Amino acid sequence: MLRLSCLTPESGLGDKGEAWYMATFDSTKTGLKTLLDEIVDGKIKLPDFQRGWIWDDSHIQSLLVSIARSFPIGSIMLLETGGEARFQIRPVEGVKLDVESAAERLILDGQQRLTSLTQVLKLTSPVTTKDDKGKDVERLYYINIEKALAGNSSIEDAIFAVDERRTLRTNFGRDIKLDLSSQQKEFEAFCFPCNQILNSDKWEEGLMAHDPSKFSRYMEFRKGILNAFRDYLVPLIELKKETSKEAVCLVFEKVNTGGVPLSVFELVTATYAADGFNLRDDWYGAAGGGKSGRHKRFADRALIRDLEPTELLQGISLLHTYEKHENDVAVGRIGRDATAVSAKREHILSLPLSAYEKWADKLTNGFFEADRFLRMEGFHHPKFLPYRSQLIPLAAAMVHLGERWLEPVIREKLAQWFWCGVLGELYGGAIETRIALDLVDLLAWIDKKDAAEPTTVAGAGFQPTRLDTLRTRTSAAYR
Numbered sequence: 432m433l434r435l436s437c438l439t440p441e442s443g444l445g446d447k448g449e450a451w452y453m454a455t456f457d458s459t460k461t462g463l464k465t466l467l468d469e470i471v472d473g474k475i476k477l478p479d480f481q482r483g484w485i486w487d488d489s490h491i492q493s494l495l496v497s498i499a500r501s502f503p504i505g506s507i508m509l510l511e512t513g514g515e516a517r518f519q520i521r522p523v524e525g526v527k528l529d530v531e532s533a534a535e536r537l538i539l540d541g542q543q544r545l546t547s548l549t550q551v552l553k554l555t556s557p558v559t560t561k562d563d564k565g566k567d568v569e570r571l572y573y574i575n576i577e578k579a580l581a582g583n584s585s586i587e588d589a590i591f592a593v594d595e596r597r598t599l600r601t602n603f604g605r606d607i608k609l610d611l612s613s614q615q616k617e618f619e620a621f622c623f624p625c626n627q628i629l630n631s632d633k634w635e636e637g638l639m640a641h642d643p644s645k646f647s648r649y650m651e652f653r654k655g656i657l658n659a660f661r662d663y664l665v666p667l668i669e670l671k672k673e674t675s676k677e678a679v680c681l682v683f684e685k686v687n688t689g690g691v692p693l694s695v696f697e698l699v700t701a702t703y704a705a706d707g708f709n710l711r712d713d714w715y716g717a718a719g720g721g722k723s724g725r726h727k728r729f730a731d732r733a734l735i736r737d738l739e740p741t742e743l744l745q746g747i748s749l750l751h752t753y754e755k756h757e758n759d760v761a762v763g764r765i766g767r768d769a770t771a772v773s774a775k776r777e778h779i780l781s782l783p784l785s786a787y788e789k790w791a792d793k794l795t796n797g798f799f800e801a802d803r804f805l806r807m808e809g810f811h812h813p814k815f816l817p818y819r820s821q822l823i824p825l826a827a828a829m830v831h832l833g834e835r836w837l838e839p840v841i842r843e844k845l846a847q848w849f850w851c852g853v854l855g856e857l858y859g860g861a862i863e864t865r866i867a868l869d870l871v872d873l874l875a876w877i878d879k880k881d882a883a884e885p886t887t888v889a890g891a892g893f894q895p896t897r898l899d900t901l902r903t904r905t906s907a908a909y910r
Contacts, residue, residue, distance in 0.1 A: 457671070460664040463498070463548065464629050466507070470523050470549050473532035475509065477542060478518040480683075480701035484546040487561040488570055488592055491547045495572065495590050495625065498548075500583055501659050506666035507541035508686060514672030516679040519704030525550045525558075536669065539679070540686040551625050552660070557595040569595035572625040573611065576652045586656075590625075618642055623652070628660045676702060677777045695779050696740040706784050713791070714740045725795055734802045734813055735822065742823055744782070745774035745863075746794045749827045749870050751786040752778060756871070772867045774823065790830070797826035800836065804829075808846060817910045818858035821849065824866040828873050841877055848873055848888055855891030 469475045486494075497504050510516065512534050520534050523546050538545060550558045557569035570592040578589035593599050599609035611617050614634070617624060618641040627634045631653070639646050670679065680698050700710040709717075716724035725743065730736045752772045759769035801822050810816060828836075828845070835841055848869070852858050857865065865887065872885035883889070901909045 457667075457669045459667050459669075461507075461667045463663040463665050464661060466545065466665060466667075467549050467553050467629070469535075470545060471526055471553050473522060473526070473528045474535045475545075476520045476522055476534040476537060478510075478537045478539070478701060479521055479704060480518065480697055481538065481542050484524040484543060486543045486547050487563070487565075488568065489563060490543075491551060491558070491560060491570075491572070492590055492592065494544060494547055495551065496587050498663050499574075499579070499586050499590065499656055499659050501663065504544060504665070505541070506668055507545065508539040508668045508670065508682070509536040510539050510670045510674070510679060511536055511672040514674065516672075516674060516676040516702075517705035518701045523549050525554055525556070539670070539683050540668075552628055553626070555626055571595070571597055573617075573622045574625065574652075574656065576621045576623055576649065579656050580648070580652055615641065618645070621645060621648075623657075628657055631657060675781075677780045680780050681777070694741060695744060695776055698780060699744060699782065702780075703784050703787070708784055708787075710740075710787075714743075725791070728795065729798065732799065732802045734805050734810055734816065735798050737813055737819065738798065738822070741779075742820070743791070743794065743798075744779045744787075745866070746797070746823045746827050747787055747790045748774045748779045748782055749824065749867060750790045750794060750830060751782060752867075753827070753870060772871050773863070774866055775863045793830045794826060797829040798822065800829040801826040804836065804842075804845065804849075807842075808849070815910050817853040818862075820862045820866065821852050821858045824869045824873065825849065827870050831874055832877070844873075844877055848876075848885055851888045851891035854893040855887070857887050857891060 466475065494504060496502075518537065520537060522528055523538070523542075525546070526549065547558075551572050557571050559567065559569055562568045571594075572590065572592050575589045575591065578585050581589075591599070593609065593611055597611040598607050599611075600606060601608050609620060609622075611620060611622055611624075614637050617634075618638050623631075623634070635646075635649070635653075638649055670682065674682075696710070696714075703710045712724065714724050714726050716727060726738075726740070729738045749772060752770055752774075755770040756772050759765075804825065805816070813819075816822075825845070832841065836845060852869075868886050872883070872887075875882040876885055876888075903909055
């Protein structure tokens with residue numbers, strides 16, 4: 432086993448802005464049988480942010496062929512439980528646990544392969560998958576022993592699937608080409624069930640009793656094919672429990688290149704679920720009635736009806752880090768020693784549930800006040816909003832200003848900042864850094880007499896004659 436400590440630049444940010452994190456992991460090889468045993472025992476599970484199992488029949492058969500020929504199938508990445516990165520978890524699909532057990536490790540990479548192998552090699556029920564036309568089907572997998580013994584080039588043809596009745600049918604299901612519906616028929620066809628690969632004692636006893644003349648041939652098959660599965664070693668990378676939550680999420684996104692990217696909202700939902708808080712219900716409302724979610728409250732107001740949950744999380748991150756920043760400054764920490772105000776992804780992922788609970792309702796009201804401000808500025812339909820992203824620092828500022836924003840001097844500064852961002856077209860690109868700077872600068876400009884203008888005000892530039900040439904309806908200035 433190789434133990435590595437990896438100091439990775441540009442991988443994440445600490446509370447004070449250091450562009451690094453320490454990730455500790457083990458690199459080794461583990462027997463396939465050991466991994467699958469731990470999965471069906473509940474020692475290895477899935478973090479709930481992992482999407483469902485989606486492999487089709489052809490992928491499953493190709494995977495079985497690769498192992499039968501001792502080809503590499505790629506590495507597996509697991510996360511040791513018990514650390515900072517806590518997620519709601521679930522068993523691998525198809526696994527039924529009589530007693531709920533505590534997981535020791537979670538699957539970060541390799542879900543499709545491990546789920547496929549678990550269902551084929553460890554479970555007796557048919558595998559629910561899809562055929563080459565995308566139709567839902569139920570399959571059980573077999574190996575034709577004589578074809579498998581014909582040589583490596585024949586193994587691909589030797590591994591096949593039958594339907595849930597253990598039959599292979601032709602003529603649109605009317606004619607039975609092969610019937611394996613009983614162990615007796617398996618012996619007669621000399622076809623071995625894949626769910627017996629890791630423990631074939633009972634099947635061997637039955638074969639010996641049924642037809643001893645085939646047993647020597649079977650033993651060749653056992654030595655050449657079954658042992659390829661039983662002795663197969665899977666490359667394994669295990670992230671240790673000391674790995675930070677942000678690092679775990681970042682690593683998951685880097686290795687999850689084949690699936691649909693997860694939003695920061697889904698990742699935060701998974702982490703809060705470990706503490707018993709359902710973020711999805713808080714946003715969309717609980718299923719079956721009850722309290723409506725924040726989304727419904729925003730949807731009732733035209734100008735903010737399209738607000739995304741990630742934008743709410745960005746605003747909460749601003750408020751949480753701004754509070755920590757101000758506390759640091761109050762005790763004499765300045766510059767790099769003070770917490771950075773941020774709405775970047777890695778800081779959202781590190782938001783504690785306590786921060787969400789403290790700021791979510793306040794920020795929701797902040798967005799309502801931002802809606803009120805926009806109406807006073809002449810907006811009445813979301814399609815005319817130049818930049819929805821500019822609402823995030825505006826709403827966060829409203830949380831701190833309260834009703835004070837209605838004072839003429841303060842409202843005039845808010846309007847100046849807002850229109851400089853619009854006509855200067857300063858919110859058109861990556862905005863995480865700008866919204867953080869704007870919140871700090873805007874509040875200082877409002878509350879401190881000697882404070883400089885916000886960067887968005889000082890850096891705005893606009894030529895009035897450009898109004899005569901604007902043609903792009905999606906541009907902020909046109910709107």
